[in-house]
Amino acid sequence: MDAPHPKSSHAGHQRDLSDEELTREVRKPSGNQPAHWSFEELLARHWQPVVEYAELCTVSDQAAGILSSAAFTRLFVGALRWSGPMAVWRPELLVTVDRIAAEWADDPRRQASLHPALRGRDEPSVARPSMPENRRLVYQAFQRLPEPARCLLWHAEVEAEGLEVPATLLGLTPMTAAAQLESSRVRFRAACVAAHRDLAAYEACLRFSRLLDVSVQRGGTHLVPDLQRHVADCSHCRYAAEQLDHSGDRVGVLIAEAVLDRAARAYLDSRPARRRAREAPAVSGPYGSSSPRYGARPRPSHGSWPDTVDSAPPLSAIGMISSPTLFSSVPRRGSCAGR
Template sequence: MQSPHPPRPPHPPRPGTLPGESDRDLLALLGGPHARRHHAVALLLTRHWRATRDYAVVCLAAAADASAQLVATAAFHRVLGGPAVGALRPQLLVAVRETVRSWAADEGACVVLPELRKPTGGRGLRAAMSATPEKRQLAARAFQALPSASQCLLWHTEVEAEPINIPAGLLGVDTATAAAALEQARQQFRAGCVRAHRELAPTGECRFHNGFLDRPVRRGEPPLPDARRHLAACRHCRHAAEQLGRLDGGLDVLLAETVLGWGARRYLDSRPARRAARETSSGSSGERPAAGAPGGRHHTVPGGRIRATTGASRRRTALAVGVGLTSLALLATALATEGWSGEGSGTRATPPATLLVPAP
C-alpha cells in the first residue's frame, strides 16, 4: 500500500558549484517512475514554494498564511500539470494571480477564503482591466519571446535579487556560463523591446522614430528635438521610451510589473535578498537585532524596542504552519502519484474547498 506521506524535501543543491538537475530536468521526471517523481516534486517545492506563497499573500492581501498556502498549492498543481513554457518561477507566480482571480469570481470560494472579497485582494484583482498594464506591453512581448533560460536569468538576478549561482543551479549550468548568458539575455531583452515598439507602432512616424528612442538612452543623452516633439504627442512612444530607460536601471521594477502587474512592487519588497539588504542598512543605523534565532519569543519594532510575542500569536503561527504542511503533503502526494501527462493543462484551478482537510 502506498504511503500517504510524501518524502521530506531534500536540501537544494548548492547552485553554481557543479552543474546539477535543472528545473527542466525535474519537470521531465514528473512523467517518469514513481520514485523519481517524488524526488522531482520535492526538489521543485524546495526551490519555488516560498516565492509562490509570498506572492499569494500579496494577491490576497492577507495576513493569514493558511489562505496563501492553499493558493500556492493550487498554483503548483496548475503549472506542474501543464506543458513547460518559459522559466518556472514566473509561470508559478502568474498561476497564483490567475488562481486568485478565478476563485474571486466563485461565491463558494469566497465563503472559504474571505480574503477574496478584499478590494486590495481578490476582488480588486478580478476587477483589474488587464493583467499587464498598457505601459508594459512592449516589455511583455519582449520577455515572452526570450528563451526560457534567458527568462530565468533575468528574473532571478533582477526581480529576486539573487546572486548568479542561484539561476545557474536552476538551469543546471556553472556560474561562468550563466554569467555570460545573463549578458546575452540583457541584450536580447533590449533588442526585443525595440523590435516590439516597431512591430506595434500605430503610425509610420512611430516607426521612423524607432531607432532614435533607444540610441540616446544607451548614451545617457536626451532625445533629439524631433523625437521629443513626437514623444509629447504619442503615448505609444512615450511608454516605449520609459521602458527602454529602465533597462539600464530599474529593470527589476520593469520585469515585475510586466510579468505580474498586480502587486508587483509589494512582491519586490517581499524578496528575502532585498529584505536582507534593507535590514543590513537599518542595522547599521542603530536598530537592535531581534533577540534569539528566527522563531524566538521576541522581535524588533520601530525605534529598536523589543516586544515579546504573545501566546495567541504563537498559536496562530502554529496553525498556519500546520495547514501549510498539510497543503504541501497533499500537493506532493498528488503530483508524485498522478504521473502528469499534461491532459489537465488549461483547466480552471481547483476551488480551495476541495483542498481543505475536514477538522477532526
C-alpha cells in the first residue's frame, strides 16, 4: 500500500478535510469496507507525535511502533462503532497509548517491551494511568470543553504549534482559529473554577471560591488572612490555586500533566516548537510559525524518560491498521451484527 500522504490518490482532497470530516468518512457506509484513505490521512497527521510518545513508554523502536499501531487501531475500530473522538484525535491517541501500555504491564509477554518505570505486575498502581490529585480540576475542566476547544488548546498550548496546525485539523481559517483559541482559554479557566466548586471538599471551599479565583488572577501574592488560613489547611483549595494560575506557559503544562501524568514533562520537552523556542528564544516565540519538522535523535538509556527519535508512519503500520480483514468483522452502528 502506498504511503498515505502525499502519495495517496486522495491526498489533495484529504488536506482540505478537517479531522471531524475525516472521521465522518470513516463512519460513512461504503459497501462492506471503510474508506481506507480517511484512515491513512488521520494516520499521517498524527503518527509522528504518537509514536514519539510511545517511545517514552517502550524500550525499542519496534515496540513503540506496535504500541502506536495498537492505539490507532483501537480508535479506528471505535470510530466504526460511532464512539471515540471526532475533532480531537491527538490527546485521545496519547491516552490510548497509556491505556494499552497499562494492559501490557499485566501481560508477561509484553512487559519486557515497556520502559522499566511502567513494568511490574506486583505493583499495578505503578503501571496503570492515574489521576494526579493536584490536576483533578484541570482534567475535569478540559474534558468538559467541546472537542474543537480541546483541539485548539492541545495543539496551541501543549504542542505549541502554529495556529495553522489546529486550524487545518478543525477546517478553520487561522484568523477564526485565533479568535476561537482566545474563547477556549476563557472557557477553560471558567471550567476550572466550576470544577473547584463542584469538587469542593468543605463548605468553606465554596465560600472562598470566588475570592480565590480573583486573588490568583491578581497574582496570588497577597491573600486576605481568612483565605490564607483556609488555603493552608485545605489541600483542595491549595491545589486549586496552582491550577487556576494560567500565567505564562502554564496552560499547556497543566493540561499535559492532567492528561498524560508522569510522561507529561518528557512529552512537552520533545515537542519541536518548544525545543526550537528553548534553543533560539530570540528567533522563535513560544508558538512556532510553521509545522513541526523532526530531526533524528538516538534512543538514550532507560534511566530516565527518553527523548524522541524520528519516525514516519511505516508501510507496515499503514497496512496493519487499514487492512480489510481488520475491519471486516467490525459491526457498524445500525447493522444487525453484534446486537
